[in-house]
Amino acid sequence: MAPPQGKPENVLRLADELIALDQHGSALQSLHETIVLKRSRNAQGFSLEPIMIRFIELCVFLRKGKVAKEGLYMYKNAVQNTSVTAIENVVKRFIELANEKVQEAQAKADKISLEYVDDLEATETPESIMMSFVSGEMSKTRTDRALVTPWLKFLWDAYRTVLDILRNNARLEVMYQLIANSAFQFCLKYQRKTEFRRLCELLRSHLGNASKFSNAPHSINLNDAETMQRHLDMRFSQLNVAVELELWQEAFRSIEDIHSLLTFSKRAPSPVMLGNYYRKLIKIFLVCDNYLLHAAAWNRYFTFTNVQKPATANFVILSALSIPIIDATRFSGPPLDAEDAKNKNARLAILLNMSKAPNREALVKDAVNRNVLNYCDPAIRDLYRILEVDFHPLSICKKLQPILKKLAENTDTAQYIRPLQQVILTRLFQQLSQVYDAVSLKFVMDLATFDEPYSCTSGQIEKFIMNGNKKGAFSVRVNHIESSITFASDLFTSPVSSQVDTTSLQSTPAELITNQLSRIAKSLTSVLMRFDTDFCLLRKQQSEAAYDRALAGVEQERKAVIAQRSLLELRRGQADTLATQREAELAAQRALKQKQEAEAESRRVQDEVMKRNADRIRREKEAIRIEEAKKLADELKAKGGLEVDAEELEHLDADKLRAMQIEQVEKQNRSMNERLRVIGKRIDHLERAYRREAIPLLQEDARKQVEQDRKTFIEREKQRREIQERKHEEALEDKKLFSKFASYIHDYKQSIDDEREKAYQEAYARAKDVIEAEREKQYEMIYEQKLADAIAEAEEEATKAAEEEETRERREQEESQHKAVEENARASKEAKEREQQEMSEKLERQRVMQMKREEDAARKIAAKKANLGLASQSPPPVTAWKRGGATAGGGQRYVPPRARGAGASADTSRESVTPPKGGAYVPPSKRQQQQ
Numbered sequence: 012m013a014p015p016q017g018k019p020e021n022v023l024r025l026a027d028e029l030i031a032l033d034q035h036g037s038a039l040q041s042l043h044e045t046i047v048l049k050r051s052r053n054a055q056g057f058s059l060e061p062i063m064i065r066f067i068e069l070c071v072f073l074r075k076g077k078v079a080k081e082g083l084y085m086y087k088n089a090v091q092n093t094s095v096t097a098i099e100n101v102v103k104r105f106i107e108l109a110n111e112k113v114q115e116a117q118a119k120a121d122k123i124s125l126e127y128v129d130d131l132e133a134t135e136t137p138e139s140i141m142m143s144f145v146s147g148e149m150s151k152t153r154t155d156r157a158l159v160t161p162w163l164k165f166l167w168d169a170y171r172t173v174l175d176i177l178r179n180n181a182r183l184e185v186m187y188q189l190i191a192n193s194a195f196q197f198c199l200k201y202q203r204k205t206e207f208r209r210l211c212e213l214l215r216s217h218l219g220n221a222s223k224f225s226n227a228p229h230s231i232n233l234n235d236a237e238t239m240q241r242h243l244d245m246r247f248s249q250l251n252v253a254v255e256l257e258l259w260q261e262a263f264r265s266i267e268d269i270h271s272l273l274t275f276s277k278r279a280p281s282p283v284m285l286g287n288y289y290r291k292l293i294k295i296f297l298v299c300d301n302y303l304l305h306a307a308a309w310n311r312y313f314t315f316t317n318v319q320k321p322a323t324a325n326f327v328i329l330s331a332l333s334i335p336i337i338d339a340t341r342f343s344g345p346p347l348d349a350e351d352a353k354n355k356n357a358r359l360a361i362l363l364n365m366s367k368a369p370n371r372e373a374l375v376k377d378a379v380n381r382n383v384l385n386y387c388d389p390a391i392r393d394l395y396r397i398l399e400v401d402f403h404p405l406s407i408c409k410k411l412q413p414i415l416k417k418l419a420e421n422t423d424t425a426q427y428i429r430p431l432q433q434v435i436l437t438r439l440f441q442q443l444s445q446v447y448d449a450v451s452l453k454f455v456m457d458l459a460t461f462d463e464p465y466s467c468t469s470g471q472i473e474k475f476i477m478n479g480n481k482k483g484a485f486s487v488r489v490n491h492i493e494s495s496i497t498f499a500s501d502l503f504t505s506p507v508s509s510q511v512d513t514t515s516l517q518s519t520p521a522e523l524i525t526n527q528l529s530r531i532a533k534s535l536t537s538v539l540m541r542f543d544t545d546f547c548l549l550r551k552q553q554s555e556a557a558y559d560r561a562l563a564g565v566e567q568e569r570k571a572v573i574a575q576r577s578l579l580e581l582r583r584g585q586a587d588t589l590a591t592q593r594e595a596e597l598a599a600q601r602a603l604k605q606k607q608e609a610e611a612e613s614r615r616v617q618d619e620v621m622k623r624n625a626d627r628i629r630r631e632k633e634a635i636r637i638e639e640a641k642k643l644a645d646e647l648k649a650k651g652g653l654e655v656d657a658e659e660l661e662h663l664d665a666d667k668l669r670a671m672q673i674e675q676v677e678k679q680n681r682s683m684n685e686r687l688r689v690i691g692k693r694i695d696h697l698e699r700a701y702r703r704e705a706i707p708l709l710q711e712d713a714r715k716q717v718e719q720d721r722k723t724f725i726e727r728e729k730q731r732r733e734i735q736e737r738k739h740e741e742a743l744e745d746k747k748l749f750s751k752f753a754s755y756i757h758d759y760k761q762s763i764d765d766e767r768e769k770a771y772q773e774a775y776a777r778a779k780d781v782i783e784a785e786r787e788k789q790y791e792m793i794y795e796q797k798l799a800d801a802i803a804e805a806e807e808e809a810t811k812a813a814e815e816e817e818t819r820e821r822r823e824q825e826e827s828q829h830k831a832v833e834e835n836a837r838a839s840k841e842a843k844e845r846e847q848q849e850m851s852e853k854l855e856r857q858r859v860m861q862m863k864r865e866e867d868a869a870r871k872i873a874a875k876k877a878n879l880g881l882a883s884q885s886p887p888p889v890t891a892w893k894r895g896g897a898t899a900g901g902g903q904r905y906v907p908p909r910a911r912g913a914g915a916s917a918d919t920s921r922e923s924v925t926p927p928k929g930g931a932y933v934p935p936s937k938r939q940q941q942q
Contacts, residue, residue, distance in 0.1 A: 022041065022042070022045050022062060023061055023062055025038075026041055026042050026065055026069075027065075029041065030069075035069055035072060035073055038065075038069055039066070039069040039070065039075065039078065042066040042082075043078060043081075043082060046059070046062065046063070046066060046082050046085050046086060047081075047082075047085050059089065059090065059097070060094075060097045060100060060101065063082070063097075063101045064100075064101060064104055066079075066082055067079060067082075067104055067105045067108065068104075068108060071108040071109055071112060071165075074161070074165050076168040076169065076172065079105065079169070079172065080175075083101070083173070084176060086098070086101065087176055091180070091182065091183075091229065095182045096646070098186075102173050102177065102186060102190065103186075105169060105173065106170070106173060106190065106193060109162075109165060109166040109169040110166065112162045112166075113159070113162045113165075113166050116159045116161075116162045117159050119158055120159050163201060163203075167197070167203070167206055170190065170194040170197065170210070171210075171213065174190055174191065174194070174213060174214075177190065178217040178220070178221070179217065179220060179221045179230050179231055180230070180231070181229050181230065181232065182229055184231060185241070188241050188244065188245050191210075191214060191248075192245065192248050194210055195207075195248050195249060195252045196252075198210060198252060199255055199256065202256070207253070207256060207258065207261065208258070208261055211249060211253075211261055211264065211265065214245070214249070215268065218242065218268075221233065227598075233275065239272060239275070239276045240276075242272055243269065243276070243284065244284075246268050246272060247284060247287060247288070249265045249268075250262055250265040250266065250287075250288075250291050251287075251291075253265050254291055254294060254295075259295055259298050259299065262291065263299075266288075266291065266292060266362055267362065270361070270362050282315075282316070285315060286312065286315065286316050289308055289311055289312040289363075290312065292304075292308040292362065293305060293308040293309055293312060296308055296359075302330065302333050302335065302430050303356060303368070303369065303370070303371065303374075304359050304369075306330035306331045306333070306334055306371075306374050307360065307363055307365065307369045307374060309323075309326050309327045309330045309331075310331070310369075310374055310377065311364075311365075313327045313383065314381075321386055321388055323386075324383045324384075324386035324387045324391075325387050325388055326423075326424075327378055327383050328378055328383055328384065328391050328394075328395060329391060329394070329418075330427065331374040331375045331378055332375065332394060332398055332399070332434065333427040333430040333431050333434065334371040334374070334430070335430055335433045335434060335437075336371065336437040336438075336484060337433065337437055337478060337482045356368035375399065379395075390414050390417050393414060394411065394431075397410050397411055397414075398411075398434060398438060402442060403442070404442035404443045404445075404458075405458065407435060407438060407439055407442070408439065408460055408461065409460075411435060412461070415428055415431070415462075415465070416462065418431075419465075428465055429465070432461065432467070433475070436459060436467075436472070436475055437479065437484055437485075439455075439458060440476065440479065440484075440485050440487060441484070443455070443458075444486075444487070444498040448497065449496065449497040449498065450495065450496050451494060451495050451496070452489070452494045452495060452496055453494065455472070455496055456469060456472065473489055476489060476496075485498075486498065542756065640668060643668050643669075644668060786872075
C-alpha cells in the first residue's frame with residue numbers, strides 16, 4: 012500500500028486501526044515505508060519514537076528480524092545527531108519484547124509438557140517409547156524445539172542486530188555495554204556455548220573496526236579512560252561467563268583481550284578488577300594442567316592483593332611444590348616437547364606481566380623469602396620441609412601419606428595430589444641414587460606406596476623412570492631379568508643434573524672424577540701461565556685481536572641497525588601519510604555527499620513548509636518546545652536533581668535549562684572543593700605530627716645500624732686475613748713442589764734453543780747465497796747501463812764536432828762572397844763558442860754530481876753488506892768515463908764482477924780496471940778468457 016501522508020500521529024492511528032482489524036502485516040508495511048522515507052530523516056526523534064515503538068512491537072509479534080534490523084538502521088541514521096535517548100529507548104524496548112516472547116514460549120512449553128503426562132506414576136507410555144525410537148528425542152525436547160527454539164533464535168538475532176547498530180558510536184557506548192552484558196547473560200542462562208563464541212568474535216571484530224576507522228564521525232576514542240574502562244568491564248564479564256560455561260579456550264582468548272586492553276590503557280586497573288583477572292588465570296592454568304604458570308599466577312595474586320590469610324598462603328606454597336620437577340611428565344598421554352613447552356610458557360608468562368617464564372626453584376624460593384610459610388597450615392609446612400629440606404629416601408612416602416590424606420579431604424587441595432605424586436617419586440629416586448648402587452624392584456615398589464585411589468602400578472613407575480632418564484633428572488636402569496633397578500655408576504659419564512637442586516648426602520663417583528680432572532687442569536694451566544711467557548703473550552694478543560674484531564663488528568652492526576631502523580621509520584611514515592590522505596579524501600567525499608543530500612532535502616522541506624499555514628506551524632513549534640523542555644527537565648531532574656516548576660517551563664528552553672544545570676553543578680563543585688581543602692589541611696597537620704614523632708626512632712635505628720656495621724667490618728676483616736694467610740701457605744708449598752722440576756725444565760729449554768739455533772744458521776746460509784746472487788745481477792745491470800750512457804755521450808760529442816766542422820767550412824766559403832757580414836759572423840762565432848764553453852762546463856758539473864751520487868750509492872751498498880755480515884770492505888770509488896777513454900779525475904771506473912764459476916768464492920774482491928786507449932772497455936770475465 013502507498014505510504015500515508017501527513018502527521019506521525021495519523022500514521023500511528025492508521026497502524027492501530029489495521030492492528031484492530033488483525034492486519035498486522037499491512038500495519039508493519041505501512042510503518043516500514045514511513046520510516047524509510049527520506050523526509051522522515053529530518054523529523055524530530057520524539058515524533059518518530061512512537062512510530063518506531065509500534066514498528067518494533069509488530070516486528071517482534073510477526074518475528075520479522077530482518078525488517079526490524081533495516082528499520083533500526085534507518086532510525087539510527089535519522090536521529091543519532093539529535094536524540095540519542097530515543098535510540099536507547101527503542102533498542103531497550105526491542106530487547107525487552109524479545110525476552111518476553113522467549114519467556115512466554117518457555118512457560119507454554121513447560122505447560123504443554125506437564126499436560127502431556129497424564130499419569131505421573133507411569134513414566135513411559137507405548138506412544139512415547141515408539142516416538143523415542145523413531146525420533147531419538149523425548150516429548151519435552153520436541154516441544155522445546157517447536158516452541159522455544161525459534162524465539163531463542165529470534166532473541167539471539169536481536170542481540171546481534173542491536174550490537175551492530177550501536178557499535179563504534181561514542182554517544183551509544185553505555186547502551187552498547189548494557190546490551191553486550193545482557194547477551195552474555197542470555198548465553199549463560201540458556202547454556203548457548205556456540206552463540207557465546209560467536210558473540211566474542213563479534214565483539215572482537217567491533218573493537219578492531221573501532222581502531223581501524225577511528226576517524227569516522229562519532230567514532231569511539233580508545234585513548235579515553237572511560238571508554239577503555241567500559242571495554243575492560245565488558246571483557247571481564249565475558250571472562251566470567253566463559254569460566255562459568257567451562258569454555259576454557261574462549262576464556263583464555265578473553266584473558267588475552269584483557270591483557271591487550273590493559274597494555275593499551277593509560278589508566279591503571281582497579282584492584283578488584285586485577286584480582287579477578289589473576290583468579291581467572293589461576294583457574295584456567297589449572298584446567299590446562301600447566302602447574303608452573305598456575306603457581307606463578309597464585310604468586311602474583313598473593314603479591315598483588317597482599318592478603319596474608321592461611322587459605323591463600325596454603326595455595327601459594329602447595330601450587331609451587333606441585334610443579335613437576337621433570338617437565339611435561341604425566342602418567343598418561345604423550346609428553347610435550349621441551350622446546351615447545353618452553354616457548355609456550357614464555358608466551359603465557361606475558362599474561363602475568365612477567366618478562367620470562369618462571370621456574371620451580373625461583374617460585375619456591377620467592378615464597379619462602381617472603382615468609383609465606385609463616386601463614387600456612389602446619390601440614391603445608393611439613394610438606395615443604397619433607398620435600399625440599401630433609402633427606403629420607405626410605406620413609407618419604409610414609410611421612411607424606413598423612414598429609415596427602417588431609418589434602419584429599421578438601422576438593423580444592425585434592426587436585427594437587429597427582430602432581431605432588433610426581434614430585435615425591437622424583438625426590439625418591441634422586442635420594443636413592445645417592446645412597447644405593449642397585450636395589451630390587453619390589454623394594455622400590457614398597458617405598459613408592461600410595462593409598463587408593465592414588466596408588467601407582469609397576470608399569471606407571473617404570474614409565475616414570477624412563478621419562479626421568481629422557482629428561483635428565485636421573486640415570487636409572489631397570490633389569491627385568493633380575494627384577495632390580497641400577498643407578499648409573501660410570502666414572503667417566505657426565506653427572507646427572509636435575510632442574511631443581513635436591514638435598515645431597517655425598518658426591519657421586521662421576522662427580523669426584525670430574526672434580527679431580529678439573530683440579531689437574533687448573534694446576535697445569537697455572538704452571539703454563541707462569542713459565543711460558545710467549546704463550547701468555549700470544550693469548551693476550553689473541554684476546555686483544557678478538558676484542559678489536561668484536562668492536563668493529565659491533566660498530567658495523569650498529570650502523571646497519573640504525574640504517575634499517577631509519578628505512579623502516581621512513582616507510583612507516585610514508586604509509587601513515589598515504590593512509591591519512593586516503594582516509595581524509597574518503598571522509599571529505601562522504602561529507603560532501605551528505606552535505607549535498609542535506610541541502611537538497613532542506614530545500615525541499617523548506618518549500619513544503621512555506622505552503623503550510625503559518626498559524627499551525629507556530630502552535631506546533633510552541634508545543635514541541637514545551638514538550639522538549641519537559642523531557643529535558645525530567646532528564647536533568649533524574650541526572651542532576653534540578654527542580655523546575657511547571658509554570659516556568661513555558662518561559663524556558665533547552666539552553667536555559669542546561670545553563671541552570673551547569674550553574675547548579677558549579678555550585679556543588681565549589682562546596683566539594685571547600686570540603687576537600689579542609690580535609691587536605693587536616694591530613695597535612697597529621698602527617699607533620701607523625702614525622703615529628705618518628706625522628707627519635709629513626710635516630711635510634713641509625714645508631715644501632717652503625718654498631719652492627721662496625722661488628723660486621725671487624726668479622727669480615729678477620730676472615731680476609733685468615734684467607735690471605737692460607738693462600739700464602741699454599742703458594743709456598745707450590746713453590747717447594749715445583750722447585751724439584753727446575754733442572755729438567757732447564758735441560759728441556761736448552762735442547763729446544765740448540766735446535767732453533769741450528770735451524771737459524773742453516774736459514775742464514777741459504778739467505779746469504781740468495782742475496783749474493785741478487786747483488787751480482789744488480790751490479791751487472793748498473794755496469795751495462797753506465798756503459799750505454801758513455802757510448803751515447805761519445806756519439807753525441809762526435810756529431811757536434813762534425814756539425815761544427817761543416818759550419819766552419821761553410822763560413823770560410825761565404826767569407827769571400829760576403830765580406831760585409833764578416834764581423835757579424837765572427838761575433839756570432841764567438842757567441843757560439845762561449846755558449847759551447849758554458850755547455851761544457853755545465854756537462855762537467857753534471858758529471859761531477861753523477862760521480863758523487865754513484866759514490867754515495869756505493870757507500871750505502873757497502874753499509875748494507877756490513878750490516879748483513881757478507882763483506883768486510885766497501886767497494887772502490889765509482890768514476891765516469893770521458894770521451895776517448897780518459898776519466899774526469901784521472902782515476903779508474905769501478906766495474907762490478909760477472910757471475911763467477913761454481914768454484915768461485917762468494918768473498919772474492921771486486922776489480923778496478925783502467926780502460927785501454929781508444930775508449931774500448933773489456934769486462935773482467937772476458938779479460939780472463941783472453942788471458
